[in-house]
Amino acid sequence: xxxxxxxxxxxxxxxxxxxxxxxxxxxxxxxxxxxxxxxxxxxxxxxxxxxxxxxxxxxxxxxxxxxxxxxxxxxxxxxxxxxxxxxxxxxxxxxxxxxxxxxxxxxxxxxxxxxxxxxxxxxxxxxxxxxxxxxxxxxxxxxxxxxxxxxxxxxxxxxxxxxxxxxxxxxxxxxxxxxxxxxxxxxxxxxxxxx
Numbered sequence: 779x780x781x782x783x784x785x786x787x788x789x790x791x792x793x794x795x796x797x798x799x800x801x802x803x804x805x806x807x808x809x810x811x812x813x814x815x816x817x818x819x820x821x822x823x824x825x826x827x828x829x830x831x832x833x834x835x836x837x838x839x840x841x842x843x844x845x846x847x848x849x850x851x852x853x854x855x856x857x858x859x860x861x862x863x864x865x866x867x868x869x870x871x872x873x874x875x876x877x878x879x880x881x882x883x884x885x886x887x888x889x890x891x892x893x894x895x896x897x898x899x900x901x902x903x904x905x906x907x908x909x910x911x912x913x914x915x916x917x918x919x920x921x922x923x924x925x926x927x928x929x930x931x932x933x934x935x936x937x938x939x940x941x942x943x944x945x946x947x948x949x950x951x952x953x954x955x956x957x958x959x960x961x962x963x964x965x966x967x968x969x970x971x972x973x
Contacts, residue, residue, distance in 0.1 A: 780899065780900075805912050812835055826916045861953075867953070915931075
């Protein structure tokens, strides 16, 4: 886990519009300040990813996500609460004014309250949610180590946080919070595969 000095450096990088890479539940993620359009554009360019695809936000808790979300009804709130914190990403209605590069121009955004200790630590140090998208060029396998991030993305990433991945074998599943539809099956952990 990053120490206090490293966390201060990471936050400085994010405030300056930089990109970080860090371990998540199943793969290394690329992150930036979700409110910074220059950082979002830089991240999409590094990945060779279309601006119409949208990105994921991760947070340490629901409070950090609230400013980014449209008001949710009780049923949706309960659905989210049952899956969080944990390795499940939900697509929910987004608040007005969210950057188009974050939402892909949609009226929704993908969000997750992570159970990964390092992700939670980063979001707490930052004071809000971070962008989380797999650390890879679009269409290529996601990085599963800090070394792969450095080899594949090089100087395009300003800070690589080393640490263990969570228990998933790949990216998290994604569901639509309004109707519980599976949008991406995702990978399961060894425990989930047996249950």
